[in-house]
Amino acid sequence: MDDKYAKALRRALANWYHSGDGAPSEPVFNALSEGYRNGMQLLVPIELPDVLLKQLAESKELREGMSFSLEEDVSISFRHITVDDEGRYLIPLFTGEEQLSMGEPSPAIGQSFAALLAGLDGWPDCVGFVIDPYSDKILVDHRIKQMIEAYEPKSHVAFVKSSVLDMQVSAIVNSAHKTLLGGSAVDEILQDDGDELPEAFLCGGGLNGAVHEAAGPELFDECRRMGGCETGQAKITGAYGIKNADHIIHAVGPVYEGEETEEEARPLLAACYRNALDLAAEAGCDSVAFPCISAGACGYPIGKAAQVALIEVVEWFEHHPETVMNVYLCSFTENEYKNYRAMIKS
Numbered sequence: 001m002d003d004k005y006a007k008a009l010r011r012a013l014a015n016w017y018h019s020g021d022g023a024p025s026e027p028v029f030n031a032l033s034e035g036y037r038n039g040m041q042l043l044v045p046i047e048l049p050d051v052l053l054k055q056l057a058e059s060k061e062l063r064e065g066m067s068f069s070l071e072e073d074v075s076i077s078f079r080h081i082t083v084d085d086e087g088r089y090l091i092p093l094f095t096g097e098e099q100l101s102m103g104e105p106s107p108a109i110g111q112s113f114a115a116l117l118a119g120l121d122g123w124p125d126c127v128g129f130v131i132d133p134y135s136d137k138i139l140v141d142h143r144i145k146q147m148i149e150a151y152e153p154k155s156h157v158a159f160v161k162s163s164v165l166d167m168q169v170s171a172i173v174n175s176a177h178k179t180l181l182g183g184s185a186v187d188e189i190l191q192d193d194g195d196e197l198p199e200a201f202l203c204g205g206g207l208n209g210a211v212h213e214a215a216g217p218e219l220f221d222e223c224r225r226m227g228g229c230e231t232g233q234a235k236i237t238g239a240y241g242i243k244n245a246d247h248i249i250h251a252v253g254p255v256y257e258g259e260e261t262e263e264e265a266r267p268l269l270a271a272c273y274r275n276a277l278d279l280a281a282e283a284g285c286d287s288v289a290f291p292c293i294s295a296g297a298c299g300y301p302i303g304k305a306a307q308v309a310l311i312e313v314v315e316w317f318e319h320h321p322e323t324v325m326n327v328y329l330c331s332f333t334e335n336e337y338k339n340y341r342a343m344i345k346s
Contacts, residue, residue, distance in 0.1 A: 005040035006095040011168035013136040026156040027326040043094040045079040045106040102134035159340040170285030176250035180223035182212025216241035232268035234275040253294030273312035287326040
């Protein structure tokens with residue numbers, strides 16, 4: 001089972017835990033609400049009835065995909081976790097096979113999250129559900145159930161002290177070189193005339209180098225066929241070896257060469273965020289992780305770069321009210337994180 005809404009929920013939970021104490025819960029509620037409204041399927045461990053176990057045991061040619069016809073009606077019970085001496089219990093739910101396999105082996109069936117929530121009021125001893133109990137779990141009790149049913153999903157931006165490579169999202173954004181290439185071998189070619197190039201003009205270092213190293217040679221091959229990218233523009237590729245994302249969006253930020261160039265550089269930086277979000281929406285992404293584009297080797301002052309990032313993301317939300325997207329503005333350094341946080345405290 002690979003339900004896209006269950007996958008989005010799993011990623012939102014992983015990012016929530018990764019972000020630590022005080023992380024906003026809106027991305028998680030966005031995922032829960034979107035799943036509730038759109039038929040999200042979760043896996044529920046079950047107890048196999050004795051009559052079915054007997055028939056399975058008697059089958060001489062048991063094989064995958066075999067179906068059985070039973071002569072009597074059989075009720076299937078969900079497995080549960082007892083929480084107190086009074087017999088109250090939680091029902092475990094799983095967002096995928098990987099999470100289910102972390103615990104004791106168990107048969108499971110796919111069930112609609114909406115149907116499970118609707119049934120909760122009819123089970124007087126059921127305290128609620130615990131989703132992915134063996135990993136980044138969340139408890140959905142009667143109070144949370146009411147919140148999910150009433151919640152209006154909306155785009156949300158969160159500040160995270162993390163590399164984009166650590167986030168679990170539909171797309172990570174790479175602060176890319178205009179060639180879209182990465183690796184020290186490319187830098188050797190760029191400098192083969194003997195001239196030393198500034199770091200901002202190299203491909204092998206920083207986030208760009210790390211993204212290419214993590215994604216592997218398939219990313220290099222795809223990028224080589226794309227013919228580069230202009231400053232302020234963005235292009236989208238597969239994520240390849242980066243398993244916690246589906247896409248990489250390569251945005252080429254401007255090189256900042258002092259206040260006299262800011263009038264030209266600022267709109268190019270702003271365009272990086274708009275174009276990246278446009279590509280994410282076109283690809284059906286529900287979550288995107290951005291670095292602070294141009295704030296590293298490209299020299300853009302962190303405070304100014306962070307301001308552009310937040311303004312552009314919020315304005316994009318306003319211009320796309322029909323889209324629900326969780327955006328994570330990631331800070332690789334403590335200084336970047338302080339500059340992002342300062343904007344919401346002022």
